[in-house]
Amino acid sequence: MQSNGKHNHLVQLEQIGVKLFQEALKVRVINETTPISKILYDEEMVKAHLSPETLANVPLVSSINSALNRTRRKRTPVLPTSCSFDIIPDL
Numbered sequence: 001m002q003s004n005g006k007h008n009h010l011v012q013l014e015q016i017g018v019k020l021f022q023e024a025l026k027v028r029v030i031n032e033t034t035p036i037s038k039i040l041y042d043e044e045m046v047k048a049h050l051s052p053e054t055l056a057n058v059p060l061v062s063s064i065n066s067a068l069n070r071t072r073r074k075r076t077p078v079l080p081t082s083c084s085f086d087i088i089p090d091l
Contacts, residue, residue, distance in 0.1 A: 017054035022064065024048060029068045030075050036068050 021044065028039050041061040050058065 014051070014054045014057055017048070017050050018057055018059075021045065021048045021050065021054075021058055025064070025068060026071050029072050036065065036072065039068075 024044055024047070025039065025041070028034070028044070029036060032039070045055065045058065
């Protein structure tokens, strides 16, 4: 979007606020076993103390949900695909 030959970009501070909010959500997704749908998006928004300008640029939960799921899957151990194991040592 252009106006008078200048670009209308988010102010650096607003970009930082949005990134910090997203990172806070990712930390909860990684560290908690709470289902992603139960992690209160609105609660995190309140905790972040974002300005109205920054809040207007925070992505909706529906648009970042897949990224949060992807983040959690990266941290989840892979399930075994077979039940054959190497020799288990005697104790």
